[in-house]
Amino acid sequence: MGKVLSIGEAAKLAGVSVQTLRHYDKLGLLAPSHLSAAGYRRYSERECERLQLIRALREVGFDLDTIGQLLESKIEPDDAIRMRLEALEAEQ
Numbered sequence: 001m002g003k004v005l006s007i008g009e010a011a012k013l014a015g016v017s018v019q020t021l022r023h024y025d026k027l028g029l030l031a032p033s034h035l036s037a038a039g040y041r042r043y044s045e046r047e048c049e050r051l052q053l054i055r056a057l058r059e060v061g062f063d064l065d066t067i068g069q070l071l072e073s074k075i076e077p078d079d080a081i082r083m084r085l086e087a088l089e090a091e092q
Contacts, residue, residue, distance in 0.1 A: 002045040004033065010043040014051045021051075029054060029068055061088070 011018045024030040025041070030051055032041035043051075050071070057067045061084055069075045075083075
């Protein structure tokens, strides 16, 4: 197993706040790999990679609900892109 990071270390690495990671956990987007005996969240490399994907999708304008559906394979990437383009056209 690779390096395991604390919530603060994972947040700093991704450029987000600790509160953001807690929010993503609450929404089911990014659960920690495990909790310490004291209840502290710990993130593996796999979760950090998933966090980077979430951040990239947020930066191009996807909302958290759509990101969740993409991550759970409830919608196809092509459909998500089409929906995002339609939303952008509607905004214009």
